[in-house]
Amino acid sequence: MVKTFSKVLVGSTALALILAGCGNNSDSGTATSSAAPAGTAAATTAPKKDVTFSVIYATGDPATKQAVADAIAAYTKANPNVKIKDLSETTTAAYLDFLKTKDAVGEFPDLVEMRDTQLFADAGKLAELPKDLQGLFESVPQVNGKVYNAPISLPAPQGIIYSKKAYADAGITEEPKTYADFIAAQEKLKAKGISPIVVGGKDIFHWGFWVNKFLIDEVFVSDADWNSKRSEGKVSFTDAGPAKAMQLMTDLFTKGYVDKGYMSTADNQTASMLVTGKAASLFSGPWMFPTIAQADPKFDFGWYPVPDQKGGVNVVGLAQPAGWSLSANAAKDADKTAAISDFIKFFFSKEQYPKYLKIASAIPSTKEKMNYEASPQLQEVLTMMADPNVKKSLQINNFWGANQIPPQFRNWFYKSVQDWLVKGDFSADYLKKADAEWDTEVKAMKK
Structure with a gap:
């Protein structure tokens, strides 16, 4: 019969080893990692001024859409001076076409889940990710010599x-x-x-x-x-x-x-x-x-x-330049940039990020260890990704x-x-x- 695995708590360090094709999994226990950079706690200091910024993220699968929406709602509840205008829409069109349409009508967002980084970076639409945010992650590929993305999660196989x-x-x-x-x-x-x-x-x-x-x-x-x-x-x-x-x-x-x-x-x-x-x-x-x-x-x-x-x-399964990206226009506004940076730190905090990971059944991208319950099916995925014979592309x-x-x-x-x-x-x-x-x-x- 098809094999199954018991539920486990997985940490991002163990997962980083998995995606590198080495290391091993345990049916129980928690992995450890080095301490995260400062600024990853959920109780961040939001700008005192009233700030509004817009956001767009992919809405292809319901679970991930809900996980992002929940994170946005949690942040605005904790920071009532910040209003996040969600421009995402459910559509059968390709996400790239959706973003191009928004850009054409003057609605390119301040914060965007970016998947075609090279294209939009070349067009001058993106700003480099602030250095303090870059330090939250194990590794983010550069495009044109710069880091533009805060990877929402690591690439997952089909x-x-x-x-x-x-x-x-x-x-x-x-x-x-x-x-x-x-x-x-x-x-x-x-x-x-x-x-x-x-x-x-x-x-x-x-x-x-x-x-x-x-x-x-x-x-x-x-x-x-x-x-x-x-x-x-x-x-x-x-x-x-x-x-x-x-x-x-x-x-x-x-x-x-x-x-x-x-x-x-x-x-x-x-x-x-x-x-x-x-x-x-x-x-x-x-x-x-x-x-x-x-x-x-x-x-x-x-x-x-x-x-x-x-x-x-x-x-x-290979790392790619994708994730939360700051628009070039938003980067010109200091208050807006501060609010977006604060939201990103909140999103990846150890209090909030595991909630996203569990709902979306995603693989963490942060340096800081993230503990969440992995289903037997997700454990099958992690076990496969740990196999050194598996080739990733x-x-x-x-x-x-x-x-x-x-x-x-x-x-x-x-x-x-x-x-x-x-x-x-x-x-x-x-x-x-x-x-x-x-x-x-x-x-x-x-x-």
């Missing part, structure tokens, strides 16, 4: 979140060791008359999960500089690696393993489809664990990474510097994938069009 009952009923008694084993399991589920996998294809960001799973397996774990080589014309989407990645994805969707309603299913509907038995699994990250548990506290589910063709495990759109992709390409490519899956006519022509779109955008960026 994997199969599955109904243990559905798997048992289908005769699946152990986790797949190879991709062939994974497909065999989907065949057993399909034979039982249940949709093996639900996909929230109505939301454009959800497409990144499966697209990047196969690109990481077939491209990025072998060549982390593939993006820069594509921009230089040295590699192509028609090459063996990316072509195989997209063929594998096409086969997954067209051979009956994915629920047929994927284009009309939103990401926030996937949990209910899982717990109600309409699908046996979904492919997502640990941020979905609290949502599933809330949907049905008695629902018994597990998690495992999808292996590649040779049985290797390759996942998202970034998603195609999370690289920066020379490996930054053209700003419109990600959404264009995801929509292209949708097009060929719906039409059922995948061919090398789509990959040639991907090269052409990439080249066109690169030329436009140089003008």
